[in-house]
Amino acid sequence: MKQRDRLRIAMQKSGRLTEPALELLNRCGLSFRQSRDKLFCFGEGEPVDLLLVRDDDIPGLIAQGVCDLGIVGRNVLDEFRLTTGRDAAPLNELRPLGFGRCRLSIAVPQELDYQGPQTLEGERIATSYPGLLGEWLRTHAVNASVIMLSGSVEIAPKLGTADAICDLVQSGGTLVANQLREAEVLLESEAVLAGPLTLPIDERGDMLELLLKRLDGVIQVRESRLLLLQTSRSSLEAITRLLPGGPQPTLLAVAGQPDQLMLQALCAGEVSWRQLEEIKKAGAREMYVLPVEKMLA
Ligand code: PRT
Ligand code: ZN
Numbered sequence: 001m002k003q004r005d006r007l008r009i010a011m012q013k014s015g016r017l018t019e020p021a022l023e024l025l026n027r028c029g030l031s032f033r034q035s036r037d038k039l040f041c042f043g044e045g046e047p048v049d050l051l052l053v054r055d056d057d058i059p060g061l062i063a064q065g066v067c068d069l070g071i072v073g074r075n076v077l078d079e080f081r082l083t084t085g086r087d088a089a090p091l092n093e094l095r096p097l098g099f100g101r102c103r104l105s106i107a108v109p110q111e112l113d114y115q116g117p118q119t120l121e122g123e124r125i126a127t128s129y130p131g132l133l134g135e136w137l138r139t140h141a142v143n144a145s146v147i148m149l150s151g152s153v154e155i156a157p158k159l160g161t162a163d164a165i166c167d168l169v170q171s172g173g174t175l176v177a178n179q180l181r182e183a184e185v186l187l188e189s190e191a192v193l194a195g196p197l198t199l200p201i202d203e204r205g206d207m208l209e210l211l212l213k214r215l216d217g218v219i220q221v222r223e224s225r226l227l228l229l230q231t232s233r234s235s236l237e238a239i240t241r242l243l244p245g246g247p248q249p250t251l252l253a254v255a256g257q258p259d260q261l262m263l264q265a266l267c268a269g270e271v272s273w274r275q276l277e278e279i280k281k282a283g284a285r286e287m288y289v290l291p292v293e294k295m296l297a
Helices: 018-027 054-063 075-083 130-141 153-159 173-177 203-222 233-242 273-281
Strands: 009-014 032-034 040-043 048-053 069-073 091-094 101-108 124-127 145-148 162-169 180-189 193-194 224-234 250-253 260-268 286-291
Touching: 009 054, 009 203, 018 048, 018 203, 032 180, 040 145, 048 054, 054 069, 054 075, 054 091, 054 193, 069 075, 075 091, 075 130, 075 233, 101 130, 101 153, 101 193, 124 153, 130 145, 130 153, 130 162, 130 180, 130 233, 153 162, 153 173, 162 173, 162 180, 203 224, 224 233, 233 260, 233 273, 273 286
Parallel strands: 009 048, 009 069, 124 145, 124 162
Antiparallel strands: 032 040, 040 048, 069 193, 091 193, 101 162, 101 180, 224 260, 224 286, 250 260
16 A cells, blocks of 8 residues: 555644543554654554654644644644745644644733733734734734743843734633733643544545544544433423433333333533432432443534
């Protein structure tokens, strides 16, 4: 098989997204043999290989066609879209992946009386995201100087090199530690599967389609619970109304008890003790909440 018959996915070599991305791919049935320099990982079962790189390089590798897909933060992908020239191949966010959640925010010194975007007029804002910040400033008609820093953005106000910052925030701990507070959220981010706008029409395209189906299954089951319970026919309506997420239940007959039914329902998200207790009060017995291992629609 020629090398480009195989799908190539770029992901972060070492950082916040590395472990959850690998786990997700494993759950999709992909496993990799790591080479000694750990830059290229050969896929063992399926024709899918990994390229381990800095997260900032991922959109470029897809745009150049070196990789077919990438797992990268939406913040990095959108910044790339805004800062690369028009002749770069457009990229697409194929799936949100539900990990690496954070937001890109503007933060100001705690003592600043922030009254809205106009408070930033004429100020200096330090960031590693000039594209996303620039777009937000234009949308809000604010004239501010964008100071590009590649790291340690949060200390710029203390050093006197900027009046505010625009950086990623997760818990908010870094901001507090630097006497800053969040003033505006520019982007809600998480890891996404990125790819080219048009998918290859060859073996790679087929593999990609299969991978997307598996991914959808994995993402869906990660959040799904199978609820099993027994009920009398008379309680069925009340119980169905209480099922978390309003799923369409399946009903099974109980041998020798014509008045009784087994109910089975796939609920989106957790089923809490409180919800179970409510359903029990409505007449359910023998309740089980089961995690879902795999799902293929
Ligand atoms: O070496 P490489 O370039 O690959 O790694 P990196 O240092 O650029 O990336 P890394 O591993 O730090 O982050 C990779 C991706 O994780 C980011 O692009 C985001 O999509 C996502 N992510 C999620 C985060 C955070 N949460 C996060 N909290 N990326 C960075 N941070 C930093 C933030 O910059 C700030 O310094 O953590 C600090 C804020 O955290 P809190 O919890 O104190 O608010
Ligand atoms: Zn990076």
